[in-house]
Amino acid sequence: MRRNIVHSGADALIYEIRQIVALAKQIEAMGITITWENIGDPIQKGESIPTWMKDIVSGLVNQNKSWAYTATQGDENTRKFLAQKVNERGGAQITSEDILFFNGLGDAVAKIFGFMRREARILGPSPAYSTLSSAEAAHSGYEHLTYELNPNNDWMPDLEDIENKVKYNDSIAGILLINPDNPTGAVYPKEVMREIVKICEKYDIILICDETYAHVNYSEWGSIHLSEVIGDKVCGFALRSISKEFPWPGARCGWLEVFNRKNDPTFERYIKSLLDAKMLEVCSTTLPQLSIPLVYSHPEFLNHLKFRNLKFKKRAEKATQLLSGIPGVKVIQPKGAFYLTVLFEDNVLKPHMTLPIQNEKVKNFVSPLMEKAALDRRFVLHLLASVGICVVPLSSFCCNRNGFRVTLLEEDETKFEWIYQTLADSMKKYLAS
Numbered sequence: 001m002r003r004n005i006v007h008s009g010a011d012a013l014i015y016e017i018r019q020i021v022a023l024a025k026q027i028e029a030m031g032i033t034i035t036w037e038n039i040g041d042p043i044q045k046g047e048s049i050p051t052w053m054k055d056i057v058s059g060l061v062n063q064n065k066s067w068a069y070t071a072t073q074g075d076e077n078t079r080k081f082l083a084q085k086v087n088e089r090g091g092a093q094i095t096s097e098d099i100l101f102f103n104g105l106g107d108a109v110a111k112i113f114g115f116m117r118r119e120a121r122i123l124g125p126s127p128a129y130s131t132l133s134s135a136e137a138a139h140s141g142y143e144h145l146t147y148e149l150n151p152n153n154d155w156m157p158d159l160e161d162i163e164n165k166v167k168y169n170d171s172i173a174g175i176l177l178i179n180p181d182n183p184t185g186a187v188y189p190k191e192v193m194r195e196i197v198k199i200c201e202k203y204d205i206i207l208i209c210d211e212t213y214a215h216v217n218y219s220e221w222g223s224i225h226l227s228e229v230i231g232d233k234v235c236g237f238a239l240r241s242i243s244k245e246f247p248w249p250g251a252r253c254g255w256l257e258v259f260n261r262k263n264d265p266t267f268e269r270y271i272k273s274l275l276d277a278k279m280l281e282v283c284s285t286t287l288p289q290l291s292i293p294l295v296y297s298h299p300e301f302l303n304h305l306k307f308r309n310l311k312f313k314k315r316a317e318k319a320t321q322l323l324s325g326i327p328g329v330k331v332i333q334p335k336g337a338f339y340l341t342v343l344f345e346d347n348v349l350k351p352h353m354t355l356p357i358q359n360e361k362v363k364n365f366v367s368p369l370m371e372k373a374a375l376d377r378r379f380v381l382h383l384l385a386s387v388g389i390c391v392v393p394l395s396s397f398c399c400n401r402n403g404f405r406v407t408l409l410e411e412d413e414t415k416f417e418w419i420y421q422t423l424a425d426s427m428k429k430y431l432a433s
Contacts, residue, residue, distance in 0.1 A: 089225060312334075312338050
């Protein structure tokens with residue numbers, strides 16, 4: 001073509017969580033049964049939606065208004081309901097005008113970075129969640145900027161690393177938190193979040209917190225929202241969703257809760273640009289928005305959250321127990337979300353390590369893929385070809401550490417134990433090869 005139409009950030013759009021599915025599907029077609037542990041979809045792993053929740057949605061389907069457009073910013077009654085929920089927590093106070101709905105947080109993230117000045121960078125965690133890190137890198141045209149999550153301190157953010165990077169790089173316009181974290185399952189206590197707020201105030205930058213898993217939290221201190229710690233000076237917003245906590249991932253329904261937008265005219269103009277962009281699409285999907293006040297206020301909702309959190313806590317404990325004690329492997333028990341990150345210690349993985357692959361077709365298919373693969377991806381490919389468990393390499397989470405992410409979603413207890421026992425056995429064989 002006479003003009004190059006490819007965006008300079010196109011190569012940064014990498015989502016290994018789904019991209020590995022293409023490889024796994026080809027391996028499946030060669031006769032290997034695949035156990036899908038790559039993506040956080042509770043429904044695909046067998047979780048049943050409560051009858052009372054289905055009744056709410058089916059009741060809404062029978063109402064004509066659920067088939068119509070809603071307001072561009074989101075259904076007004078739902079926004080008022082959510083603003084009241086925020087204000088009841090204490091801390092930052094908002095109105096319905098501070099809430100903006102999107103077709104899932106993927107849509108929100110595309111808008112957040114798509115309408116941010118290219119020279120403005122957002123500092124995010126490493127390991128990173130691919131949707132956020134890829135979008136930030138693509139918008140800037142450079143590698144995503146990251147701060148370290150420390151596996152020797154329960155995957156807590158390295159506050160010194162954060163401040164040094166903010167202090168010495170004036171292109172950084174904001175800090176991103178994911179709390180509870182994906183992929184590590186870490187949950188940040190109030191003290192850590194307040195320290196990050198102080199850094200944002202000191203250097204006059206915004207704070208963004210992805211709260212997708214806010215209520216999938218089985219830590220000792222429970223859910224802590226950005227609104228509770230951000231105060232009245234720092235500008236920022238939280239990303240919320242029903243995908244993981246109803247759960248209703250197929251609804252594609254997420255929203256922003258914006259804090260202190262009037263404190264800075266630049267921030268206010270930026271938020272307006274997100275709304276303006278949304279107006280070009282008219283609105284986000286109506287039905288899921290209408291369900292939120294009804295589900296959140298239902299007498300069974302809190303029991304529903306408690307039941308799920310207890311379930312994931314028990315699975316986190318069981319998985320950690322099954323994976324513990326393997327030389328060269330480090331596992332930090334998750335406290336939130338439904339993922340577990342397995343870390344290989346430095347210099348443990350070697351290019352010659354293998355697992356037995358009985359299927360010759362599969363062996364011939366994956367062997368060329370391993371030649372230039374990162375060391376943890378080589379293990380993931382061996383695991384997939386050998387025992388059919390599909391996980392995601394940690395190096396694909398914008399991270400220079402070796403490991404992999406696996407879910408805690410399997411509903412069948414016997415199969416759950418088989419997954420983690422097989423992972424343990426496979427790592428032992430691989431490291432001994």
